[in-house]
Amino acid sequence: MACDHAVGANRRHITRRRFLGRAGMAIVAGSLGPAWAGNTPPGQVKKRRLGKTNLMVSEIGFGGHSWEYPRVPDPAGPRKVSEDEAVEIISAALDMGVNFFDADTAISEHELPGKVLKRLDRADDVIVCVRLCHKSHGVPEDKQEIYKFIDERLKLWPMDSVDIMMVSMTTEEYWDMSYCIEALEKVKQQGKIRFTGFGSHFTPENYLEAIAKYGDAFDICSAPYNVRHRAAEEVFPVAEKHDLGIVTIKPFARGSLLKGLDLADDDKGTPRRMVAFVLRNKYVDCCLTGLHTFDQMLENFSASWTGLSPADGEALERLASAKPPGDADWLERSWVLA
Numbered sequence: 632m633a634c635d636h637a638v639g640a641n642r643r644h645i646t647r648r649r650f651l652g653r654a655g656m657a658i659v660a661g662s663l664g665p666a667w668a669g670n671t672p673p674g675q676v677k678k679r680r681l682g683k684t685n686l687m688v689s690e691i692g693f694g695g696h697s698w699e700y701p702r703v704p705d706p707a708g709p710r711k712v713s714e715d716e717a718v719e720i721i722s723a724a725l726d727m728g729v730n731f732f733d734a735d736t737a738i739s740e741h742e743l744p745g746k747v748l749k750r751l752d753r754a755d756d757v758i759v760c761v762r763l764c765h766k767s768h769g770v771p772e773d774k775q776e777i778y779k780f781i782d783e784r785l786k787l788w789p790m791d792s793v794d795i796m797m798v799s800m801t802t803e804e805y806w807d808m809s810y811c812i813e814a815l816e817k818v819k820q821q822g823k824i825r826f827t828g829f830g831s832h833f834t835p836e837n838y839l840e841a842i843a844k845y846g847d848a849f850d851i852c853s854a855p856y857n858v859r860h861r862a863a864e865e866v867f868p869v870a871e872k873h874d875l876g877i878v879t880i881k882p883f884a885r886g887s888l889l890k891g892l893d894l895a896d897d898d899k900g901t902p903r904r905m906v907a908f909v910l911r912n913k914y915v916d917c918c919l920t921g922l923h924t925f926d927q928m929l930e931n932f933s934a935s936w937t938g939l940s941p942a943d944g945e946a947l948e949r950l951a952s953a954k955p956p957g958d959a960d961w962l963e964r965s966w967v968l969a
């Protein structure tokens with residue numbers, strides 16, 4: 632199918648900001664580098680069609696938790712990614728063809744990439760997906776939460792509309808998406824978003840129910856998927872029948888699949904292979920990865936051009952099946968393939 636939605640198409644930018652951004656660009660590019668210090672990036676991240684949105688998205692994208700959690704190694708203890716570090720990480724990734732930015736509910740997941748894209752004057756080159764952690768009580772007040780969220784978060788991005796808004800639900804809560812669908816339609820008509828999605832910590836059974844009831848009302852869905860937690864393999868084909876774009880989360884089970892590994896030596900390359908494992912699934916359109924350093928970014932995104940050999944894939948599956956559950960309780964409970 633023709634891919635008729637270009638990145639940034641229909642998006643209205645804040646003219647004055649853009650003008651100032653362009654005026655400062657030479658300085659920005661000179662002082663903030665690297666990205667590759669005049670050389671070409673080591674490879675290019677491939678694009679996939681994001682279901683019925685027809686957006687062409689990089690098959691690996693930035694998870695918003697990258698900016699929210701204090702996990703950059705530092706002598707004084709773990710800390711959050713600084714703005715200058717984020718400029719370095721994001722500008723290099725953009726050079727590698729990465730264009731998908733996910734941002735969960737926390738303000739910093741919007742604020743930091745928003746500032747960086749403004750500094751780099753690259754708002755035109757990205758697809759932004761914002762997520763509201765939303766209880767979906769099935770009451771009219773559901774709508775107010777959505778209106779408030781999108782208005783507040785839009786102020787943090789250097790554009791006045793975003794591409795996708797997702798609603799995320801938890802398994803423990805009652806959920807009924809009918810009111811949030813109405814609210815999302817309204818913000819779409821207001822030009823604040825272009826497409827909608829749902830996902831999060833559902834069980835596979837929740838997903839199948841949600842897709843059956845609401846699959847035609849949404850454009851994308853998002854589910855956990857990694858070499859150990861593979862139950863989404865039963866959900867993806869059903870989602871595809873509704874032409875839902877598929878965005879995966881937790882390629883490392885929030886890092887717990889990597890715990891205890893010797894990533895500098897014996898287990899070197901394991902994170903890259905874990906991302907490549909996710910990409911090997913033909914239903915996946917974009918694998919989101921949380922990361923906290925330039926080196927993690929480079930390793931994770933390089934999965935797009937290095938791929939996964941059959942032998943490496945088998946070794947990875949053996950490694951993952953022997954892993955203790957770690958701190959990924961909800962994944963262990965519901966997402967290990969029976």
Ligand SMILES: NC(=O)c1ccc[n+]([C@@H]2O[C@H](COP(=O)([O-])OP(=O)(O)OC[C@H]3O[C@@H](n4cnc5c(N)ncnc54)[C@H](OP(=O)(O)O)[C@@H]3O)[C@@H](O)[C@H]2O)c1
Nearest residue numbers: 694695696702799880881882883884885886902920921927
């Ligand atoms: N409610 C929702 O809808 C929802 C829920 C969960 C996630 N998400 C989205 O999905 C994204 C991905 O999930 P996630 O960030 O929770 O989990 P993840 O991507 O499975 O794991 C991220 C963690 O893995 C470690 N890591 C990443 N690359 C590494 C590398 N090359 N080498 C060593 N360690 C590496 C980092 O830990 P260290 O910092 O300790 O090194 C990082 O914090 C999120 O960022 C978010 O955008 C959405």
